[in-house]
Amino acid sequence: xxxxxxxxxxxxxxxxxxxxxxxxxxxxxxxxxxxxxxxxxxxxxxxxxxxxxxxxxxxxxxxxxxxxxxxxxxxxxxxxxxxxxxxxxxxxxxxxxxxxxxxxxxxx
Amino acid sequence: xxxxxxxxxxxxxxxxxxxxxxxxxxxxxxxxxxxxxxxxxxxxxxxxxxxxxxxxxxxxxxxxxxxxxxxxxxxxxxxxxxxxxxxxxxxxxxxxxxxxxxxxxxxx
DNA sequence: CTGTCGTACTTCATCTGTCGTAGTAATTTT
DNA sequence: AAAATTACTACGACAGATGAAGTACGACAG
Numbered sequence: 001x002x003x004x005x006x007x008x009x010x011x012x013x014x015x016x017x018x019x020x021x022x023x024x025x026x027x028x029x030x031x032x033x034x035x036x037x038x039x040x041x042x043x044x045x046x047x048x049x050x051x052x053x054x055x056x057x058x059x060x061x062x063x064x065x066x067x068x069x070x071x072x073x074x075x076x077x078x079x080x081x082x083x084x085x086x087x088x089x090x091x092x093x094x095x096x097x098x099x100x101x102x103x104x105x106x107x108x
Numbered sequence: 109x110x111x112x113x114x115x116x117x118x119x120x121x122x123x124x125x126x127x128x129x130x131x132x133x134x135x136x137x138x139x140x141x142x143x144x145x146x147x148x149x150x151x152x153x154x155x156x157x158x159x160x161x162x163x164x165x166x167x168x169x170x171x172x173x174x175x176x177x178x179x180x181x182x183x184x185x186x187x188x189x190x191x192x193x194x195x196x197x198x199x200x201x202x203x204x205x206x207x208x209x210x211x212x213x214x215x216x
Numbered sequence: 217c218t219g220t221c222g223t224a225c226t227t228c229a230t231c232t233g234t235c236g237t238a239g240t241a242a243t244t245t246t
Numbered sequence: 247a248a249a250a251t252t253a254c255t256a257c258g259a260c261a262g263a264t265g266a267a268g269t270a271c272g273a274c275a276g
Contacts, residue, residue, distance in 0.1 A: 152263070154263070158262075181270085
């Protein structure tokens with residue numbers, strides 16, 4: 001199991017990635033992350049929802065409601081331009097991070 | 109610059125790696141990390157020293173003093189068997205982490 | 217012989233993000 | 247009708263990173 005301290009800096013990025021394909025909402029994103037990671041990473045509910053608040057506060061995502069849906073009050077999110085820019089930044093940061101950390105890793 | 113949240117889970121691992129080559133002390137480790145990462149990562153002093161306390165408390169490193177040294181009170185550390193085991197664990201965890209995170213990263 | 221720089225730490229207080237616990241409430245499945 | 251799943255929200259605790267500040271020794275310049 002992956003320790004959360006490692007992933008810490010990438011929860012937001014994962015969520016943003018999930019929104020690249022179009023709007024979505026908490027539960028769906030959560031399941032998709034789980035599926036995409038092949039069950040290797042499961043984001044905790046509280047982590048997920050607090051990430052939404054943070055991301056929205058930073059202007060990286062925008063929330064809205066769909067009326068006409070059945071009674072489940074879902075909050076949908078879409079990624080913003082700023083969010084996309086931030087995502088891209090994080091992607092290139094990740095490349096550097098990998099390079100750096102790999103220098104401290106002994107194979108086998 | 110690499111954000112600290114990403115590295116968070118690997119500061120301890122980096123320190124342990126530095127001790128694989130033999131005993132060392134704070135300032136030296138710090139400089140070596142800096143050098144090995146090609147200036148891409150500089151561990152903050154407070155982070156480094158609080159990591160030492162944690163690592164020692166967990167039995168992953170052991171501290172000692174060399175007498176006969178000039179008046180600079182250096183605290184030396186060496187890695188323990190448990191520390192080595194922990195380091196190896198972290199290394200294989202890192203492989204999984206990379207695989208997982210990479211699924212959420214779009215190239216270019 | 218004084219001041220500055222580099223070495224080698226320590227203490228303390230703060231912040232951020234994660235996570236456990238718990239609770240609400242609707243819909244779907246059994 | 248009960249149980250499970252969906253879809254959240256609130257609250258409090260905790261760990262690790264960090265900024266700011268301070269201590270103290272040695273070397274070296276001016």
